[in-house]
Amino acid sequence: MPDAATEPAKRGRPRRGPDPERFREIVDAAAEVFLEKGYSATSIQDISDRVGILKGSLYHYVRSKEDFLYRIIKDVYDEAIDDIRKIGEGEQEPLARLAAFIRAHVRFAAAHLTAYTIQLREFEQLSAERREEIRQGGETYVEALQAILEDGQAAGLVDASLQVRLASIIITGELNSMTRWYSPKGSLEPDQLADVYVGMVLTSVASEAAVTKAGGVEALRTEFALGQG
Amino acid sequence: MPDAATEPAKRGRPRRGPDPERFREIVDAAAEVFLEKGYSATSIQDISDRVGILKGSLYHYVRSKEDFLYRIIKDVYDEAIDDIRKIGEGEQEPLARLAAFIRAHVRFAAAHLTAYTIQLREFEQLSAERREEIRQGGETYVEALQAILEDGQAAGLVDASLQVRLASIIITGELNSMTRWYSPKGSLEPDQLADVYVGMVLTSVASEAAVTKAGGVEALRTEFALGQG
Amino acid sequence: MPDAATEPAKRGRPRRGPDPERFREIVDAAAEVFLEKGYSATSIQDISDRVGILKGSLYHYVRSKEDFLYRIIKDVYDEAIDDIRKIGEGEQEPLARLAAFIRAHVRFAAAHLTAYTIQLREFEQLSAERREEIRQGGETYVEALQAILEDGQAAGLVDASLQVRLASIIITGELNSMTRWYSPKGSLEPDQLADVYVGMVLTSVASEAAVTKAGGVEALRTEFALGQG
Amino acid sequence: MPDAATEPAKRGRPRRGPDPERFREIVDAAAEVFLEKGYSATSIQDISDRVGILKGSLYHYVRSKEDFLYRIIKDVYDEAIDDIRKIGEGEQEPLARLAAFIRAHVRFAAAHLTAYTIQLREFEQLSAERREEIRQGGETYVEALQAILEDGQAAGLVDASLQVRLASIIITGELNSMTRWYSPKGSLEPDQLADVYVGMVLTSVASEAAVTKAGGVEALRTEFALGQG
DNA sequence: CATGAATGAGATTTCATTCAT
DNA sequence: CATGAATGAAATCTCATTCAT
Numbered sequence: 001m002p003d004a005a006t007e008p009a010k011r012g013r014p015r016r017g018p019d020p021e022r023f024r025e026i027v028d029a030a031a032e033v034f035l036e037k038g039y040s041a042t043s044i045q046d047i048s049d050r051v052g053i054l055k056g057s058l059y060h061y062v063r064s065k066e067d068f069l070y071r072i073i074k075d076v077y078d079e080a081i082d083d084i085r086k087i088g089e090g091e092q093e094p095l096a097r098l099a100a101f102i103r104a105h106v107r108f109a110a111a112h113l114t115a116y117t118i119q120l121r122e123f124e125q126l127s128a129e130r131r132e133e134i135r136q137g138g139e140t141y142v143e144a145l146q147a148i149l150e151d152g153q154a155a156g157l158v159d160a161s162l163q164v165r166l167a168s169i170i171i172t173g174e175l176n177s178m179t180r181w182y183s184p185k186g187s188l189e190p191d192q193l194a195d196v197y198v199g200m201v202l203t204s205v206a207s208e209a210a211v212t213k214a215g216g217v218e219a220l221r222t223e224f225a226l227g228q229g
Numbered sequence: 230m231p232d233a234a235t236e237p238a239k240r241g242r243p244r245r246g247p248d249p250e251r252f253r254e255i256v257d258a259a260a261e262v263f264l265e266k267g268y269s270a271t272s273i274q275d276i277s278d279r280v281g282i283l284k285g286s287l288y289h290y291v292r293s294k295e296d297f298l299y300r301i302i303k304d305v306y307d308e309a310i311d312d313i314r315k316i317g318e319g320e321q322e323p324l325a326r327l328a329a330f331i332r333a334h335v336r337f338a339a340a341h342l343t344a345y346t347i348q349l350r351e352f353e354q355l356s357a358e359r360r361e362e363i364r365q366g367g368e369t370y371v372e373a374l375q376a377i378l379e380d381g382q383a384a385g386l387v388d389a390s391l392q393v394r395l396a397s398i399i400i401t402g403e404l405n406s407m408t409r410w411y412s413p414k415g416s417l418e419p420d421q422l423a424d425v426y427v428g429m430v431l432t433s434v435a436s437e438a439a440v441t442k443a444g445g446v447e448a449l450r451t452e453f454a455l456g457q458g
Numbered sequence: 459m460p461d462a463a464t465e466p467a468k469r470g471r472p473r474r475g476p477d478p479e480r481f482r483e484i485v486d487a488a489a490e491v492f493l494e495k496g497y498s499a500t501s502i503q504d505i506s507d508r509v510g511i512l513k514g515s516l517y518h519y520v521r522s523k524e525d526f527l528y529r530i531i532k533d534v535y536d537e538a539i540d541d542i543r544k545i546g547e548g549e550q551e552p553l554a555r556l557a558a559f560i561r562a563h564v565r566f567a568a569a570h571l572t573a574y575t576i577q578l579r580e581f582e583q584l585s586a587e588r589r590e591e592i593r594q595g596g597e598t599y600v601e602a603l604q605a606i607l608e609d610g611q612a613a614g615l616v617d618a619s620l621q622v623r624l625a626s627i628i629i630t631g632e633l634n635s636m637t638r639w640y641s642p643k644g645s646l647e648p649d650q651l652a653d654v655y656v657g658m659v660l661t662s663v664a665s666e667a668a669v670t671k672a673g674g675v676e677a678l679r680t681e682f683a684l685g686q687g
Numbered sequence: 688m689p690d691a692a693t694e695p696a697k698r699g700r701p702r703r704g705p706d707p708e709r710f711r712e713i714v715d716a717a718a719e720v721f722l723e724k725g726y727s728a729t730s731i732q733d734i735s736d737r738v739g740i741l742k743g744s745l746y747h748y749v750r751s752k753e754d755f756l757y758r759i760i761k762d763v764y765d766e767a768i769d770d771i772r773k774i775g776e777g778e779q780e781p782l783a784r785l786a787a788f789i790r791a792h793v794r795f796a797a798a799h800l801t802a803y804t805i806q807l808r809e810f811e812q813l814s815a816e817r818r819e820e821i822r823q824g825g826e827t828y829v830e831a832l833q834a835i836l837e838d839g840q841a842a843g844l845v846d847a848s849l850q851v852r853l854a855s856i857i858i859t860g861e862l863n864s865m866t867r868w869y870s871p872k873g874s875l876e877p878d879q880l881a882d883v884y885v886g887m888v889l890t891s892v893a894s895e896a897a898v899t900k901a902g903g904v905e906a907l908r909t910e911f912a913l914g915q916g
Numbered sequence: 917c918a919t920g921a922a923t924g925a926g927a928t929t930t931c932a933t934t935c936a937t
Numbered sequence: 938c939a940t941g942a943a944t945g946a947a948a949t950c951t952c953a954t955t956c957a958t
Contacts (some may be wrong), residue, residue, distance in 0.1 A: 017928085019920085019921085028290075037355070037430060037948065038267075038269055040267055040268075040269030040270040040355070041269040041354065043947080043948060043949085044948070044950080045947085045948075045949095053921095053923095054922070054923060054924070055948095055949085055950090056922085056923070056924075056925085056950080057921075057923070057957075059949095059951075060920075060921060060922075061921095063950090064949080064950080065948095065949070065950090076955085079250070121350075124267070125267065125270065132958060142310075159447055161447070161451075162448075163425060166417075166422075167426055167429065169410055170403060170406070170407075170426070170429065171403075172398060172406075172408075172423070173402070173403060173405075173406025173407065173409060174400075174402060174403035174406065176256070176400065176402075176406065177399070177402025177403065177405065177406050178399075179299060179403075180402060180417070181402075187259055187386070188395075193395075196395055196399070197399070197933075198397070199433075200396065200433040200434070200435065203267065203432050203433050203435070204428075204429040204430065204432050204433035204448070205429065205445060206432070206448065207446070208446055208447050208931050209447045211440070211446050216437045217388070217432070217435060217437055217440050217446060218388055218390070218436065218437050219389060221390075227457075248938095270932060272929090272930075272932085272934095273931070273932060273933085274931075282938095282939075282940095283939070283940055283941070284932085284933090285933080285935085285939080285940065285941070285942090286938070286939050287939070288932095288933070289938060289939075290936080292933095293933080294931095294932065294933095352929075387933090412941095413936080468703035477941085477942085481944085488926060492837075496725075496811070496812070497727075497729055498725055498726075498728040499727040499812065501923085501926080502927075502929085503927080503928095511942095511943075511944095512927085512943070512944060512945070513927095513929090514929080514930075514931085514943085514944070514945075514946085515943050515944070516944075517928095517929070517931095518941075518942060518943075519942095521929095522928080522929080523927095523928070523929095531935075544930060578765075580809075582725070583725065583728065617904070617908060618903070618932085619908075619909075623889065624875075624880075624883055625883070627868055628861060628864070628865075628883070628884070628887065629861075630864075631860070631861060631863075631864025631865065631867060631868075632857060632860060632861035632864065634860075634864065635857070635861065635863065635864050636857075636860065637861025638860060639856055639860075645694075646846065646853075651853075654850060654853055654854070654857070655857070657893065658854065658857060658891040659890075659891065661891050661893070661904070662887040662888065662890050662891035663887070663891050664890070664904060665904075665905065666903045666904055666905050669898070669903070669904050672864055674898070675846070675893060675894070675895055675897045675898050675904060676846055676848070676892070676895050678803075679846065680848075681773060704918095709917095729951085731950075731952070731953060731954085732952075732953095740917095740918075740919095741918070741919055742952090742953085742954090743917070743918080743919065743920070743921090743954085743956085744917070744918050744919070746953095746954070746955080747917060747918075750952095750954095751953075751954080752952095752953065798958080802957060813956090
C-alpha cells in the first residue's frame with residue numbers, strides 16, 4: 001500500500017517527503033475549513049488563509065484540492081476500520097458486544113469528530129477511483145453491526161422478528177447522526193452519550209428473553225452504562 | 230410573507246410571472262442535480278443542461294442560484310411544518326402519538342425525498358437571512374418530539390430516567406438518516422419502514438409500565454404496526 | 459464527421475452553435491498569436507487581447523487552449539489532404555505531375571501560410587489522441603510525392619538509382635522550409651517561387667533521359683515554369 | 688565575450704564555479720527535454736526530474752531557465768561557425784566546395800542533433816539581446832552558401848539564371864529539415880545521407896557545362912559521393 | 917551542493933450573472 | 938421566453954525563482 005496518490009507532490013526521483021508535522025498541520029487546517037463551509041464551497045484560498053501561507057504554496061503538500069479531502073477521509077477511514085476489528089474481541093456475549101461496539105463508535109466519532117464528519121458528508125465528492133479504493137478497506141460498520149445482531153438472534157437475545165440488515169442501517173444512521181450536533185466543547189462527555197445510545201439501541205432490538213434476563217427494559221437500559229462521567 | 234425574492238421575475242410591467250408548471254419543472258430539475266452533486270458543486274450550467282435550456286434562460290425564473298435552493302427548501306419546510314401540526318391531533322395516548330409522529334415523518338420524507346434530503350444537507354448554504362426566515366417557521370421536529378416524550382413521561386409510559394431532549398435529538402437523527410439510503414425505487418414501502426422505526430423507537434424509550442401494558446417488548450414493537458404493505 | 463470535439467462549447471442539449479464568422483475571427487486571432495510567439499508561449503490572455511475580449515469569454519467558443527490549436531491544424535490539414543488528392547488528376551506525365559505537385563504545395567502553403575506553419579511547428583503539442591485522429595486523414599505529402607517519383611522511375615524519367623523514399627522526405631522538407639521565411643508581403647509571388655522550386659527539384663531527381671529529352675538541365679529547369687508573375 | 692550571464696553562478700567569493708562535467712550533464716538533460724517537449728512547454732521541474740535533482744538545485748548551475756537555452760544554442764552556434772570557416776579552405780573548385788559544405792553540414796547536424804535542432808526551433812525564444820549577441824557570430828550558413836554559388840556562377844558551373852540568394856535559402860532549408868526526421872539510431876549513416884544531399888543539391892543548381900563536364904546528371908550526382916558507409 | 921519550503925506572479929479554466937436581440 | 942455573447946470575478950493550479958538550513 002504505497003499510497004502514492006497523495007504522497008505529497010512526488011514527481012521526479014528524489015524527495016524524502018516534506019516535514020510530516022507541517023503536513024498534518026496543513027491537512028488539519030483544510031479539515032477545519034471543510035467542516036465549516038463544506039468541501040465544494042471551500043476554496044484553496046480559504047485553506048491557505050487558515051494556514052497563513054500563500055495558496056500556491058499548498059501545492060507543495062498536495063497535488064489538488066481533492067487530495068486534501070482524500071487524505072482526511074482515508075486517514076479516518078483506516079483508523080475506523082482498525083477500530084472495528086478490535087471490538088468485542090474480548091466480549092463473547094452478543095449484547096455486551098453490541099454495547100461495546102456502540103461505545104467504541106461514539107468514542108471514535110467524538111475523538112475524530114472533524115474528520116469523521118467530513119467523511120460522512122463529503123465522501124461522494126471524491127473521484128470514483130478513490131471512492132472505490134477506500135471502500136475496499138473492507139468490512140463496514142453496517143456489516144459489523146449486522147453480524148453482532150445475527151449472533152444476538154442466534155443466542156435468543158435479539159428479537160427474532162427483527163430485519164437485521166435494516167436495523168443495522170438504522171442504528172448506524174442513528175449513531176452517525178451525532179456528528180450533526182455533537183461538540184466536544186459541550187458538557188456531554190463521549191461516555192455519557194454512549195451510555196444513552198447503548199441504552200436506547202439495546203432496548204430497541206432486545207428480545208423478550210433479554211429483557212427478562214436483565215430484569216426489565218429500564219434495567220437493560222442501564223446494564224452496560226459506565227455511569228456518570 | 231411577501232417572499233418577493235423568488236417570486237419568479239416580477240419586475241417592471243404588470244406580469245403574472247411565468248407558467249407555474251414550467252417553473253416547477255425547472256425547480257425540480259435543480260433539485261435533482263443538487264441531490265446528485267451537492268449544491269455547491271452544482272453549476273447553473275448543470276441545471277440548464279438538465280432542463281434542456283441555455284443557462285441564461287434560467288434567470289427568467291430565478292434571480293440567483295441560491296433562489297433555487299431557497300425555493301426547494303422553503304417549500305418542503307413549509308409543508309413539513311403543516312404536517313407536524315396535524316400529528317396526533319386525534320391521538321391522545323402518548324405512545325400512539327409518538328407512533329403517529331414517526332409514521333408521518335417517514336411518509337413525508339419518502340414522499341418528498343429529494344427536497345427533504347436537500348433541506349437536511351444544504352440548509353447551511355443558504356444566506357443567513359434566509360436561514361433565519363425559514364427557521365421562524367416555528368416549532369421544529371425535535372421540539373415536537375420532545376413534547377411527546379415529555380407527555381409520555383408524565384403518563385408513566387416513557388422511561389422517567391430518559392434525558393428527553395437528548396433522546397429527541399437522537400431519534401430525529403435516526404429518522405432523518407433514512408434520507409441517506411432510502412429509495413422509492415426499492416421494494417421497501419414507506420409504511421413498512423415506518424413499522425420498523427416505530428417498533429425500534431418505541432421500545433427504545435418505553436417505561437417498564439409501557440412494556441408490561443403492551444405485553445412485552447416484542448408485543449410493543451408491533452403494537453402500532455400497519456402490517457404488510 | 460461530426461467532429462464534436464471542438465464544436466464550440468456544446469454541453470447540454472440545445473445550441474445551434476455560435477456565429478461561425480465570429481468563431482473564425484477568433485480562431486484566426488489565435489493563429490496569429492501562435493505564429494508570433496509559439497503555441498506554448500502564448501497565453502489565453504494574449505489571444506483575448508488580440509480579439510479585444512475578456513479571456514473568460516473565449517471559453518464560449520472553445521473548451522481549452524488546445525482546442526484552438528486543434529481547430530487551426532485540423533482545418534488546414536483537411537484542406538491540404540483534399541488538395542493532394544486533386545493533384546495531377548489531369549497530368550499523366552510523371553515530371554509534369556511532379557511539377558504540378560510542387561506548384562500546388564507552394565500555392566497552398568502561401569495561401570494558408572499561418573495555419574500551415576503552425577501545423578508544421580506545433581503538431582506535436584496536440585494531445586496524443588488528436589494527433590492520431592488527424593493523422594488518420596490518410597495519405598501524406600511524403601507518400602504522394604513518393605508515388606510520383608516511383609512512377610517517374612518506371613517511366614525512366616527519374617534517376618533509377620535514387621532512393622525514392624529518402625528523396626521524398628528531403629523534397630518535402632525543402633518545400634516546407636519555405637514557411638520559415640516566406641512572406642506574402644514580400645515581392646516574391648507564390649508562382650515565381652514555385653517556378654524556382656520546380657526547376658531545382660526536377661533537376662535534382664531527373665534521369666539522364668529526362669534531361670536529354672528536355673534539351674539539357676537548364677532547359678529542364680524552366681520547362682514547367684509559368685514565367686514572370 | 689565576457690558572457691557572465693551564464694558563467695554558472697559566479698558571484699561573491701572566489702569560486703571556480705561548479706564541476707564542469709556535472710554542468711554539462713545538466714545542460715544536456717535540459718537539451719533532451721527541450722527537444723522532446725519544446726522550450727516553452729518545458730518546466731524547470733521537467734529538467735530537474737530528468738537530472739534526478741530538486742528544482743531549486745538547478746539554480747546552482749544557472750540563473751534562469753533561459754540560461755539553459757542560451758547555453759545550448761550558444762555552444763552549437765559557436766562550433767557551427769568554426770565549422771563553416773574551415774570548409775573548402777582546401778577545395779578550390781566551386782562544386783567540390785559546395786559538396787564539402789553540404790557534407791560538413793550533414794555531419795555537423797548529425798553530430799549535434801539535439802542542440803542543433805533546438806537552435807533551429809527555439810532561437811526566437813531567446814531574449815532580444817541574446818539573439819543579437821549570438822547573431823553577431825558572423826557569417827551565416829546562408830551567406831556562406833551564397834558565396835559558393837556565386838563562385839560557381841563565375842566559374843560557369845552553376846546555372847547562370849539561378850537566383851542565388853533564393854537558392855541558398857532553399858538549400859539551407861532543405862539541409863536543415865533533416866533535423867525533423869533524422870535519427871542517429873536509424874541505419875542511415877551521416878555520410879550516406881550526405882551523399883544523397885550532395886547529389887540532389889548539385890544537380891539542382893548545376894549549369895549545362897557542369898553536367899557535361901561530369902558526364903551527365905547521373906554521373907554528377909555521384910561524383911562527390913563517398914560511397915557505402 | 918542539495919534540500920525543501922515558500923513566494924509571487926500568472927496561467928488556464930469556471931461560473932454566476934447580465935443583456936441585447 | 939429563449940438565445941448566445943459577453944462580463945468580471947474568482948477558482949484551481951503552475952511555475953520560475955529565492956533562500957535558510
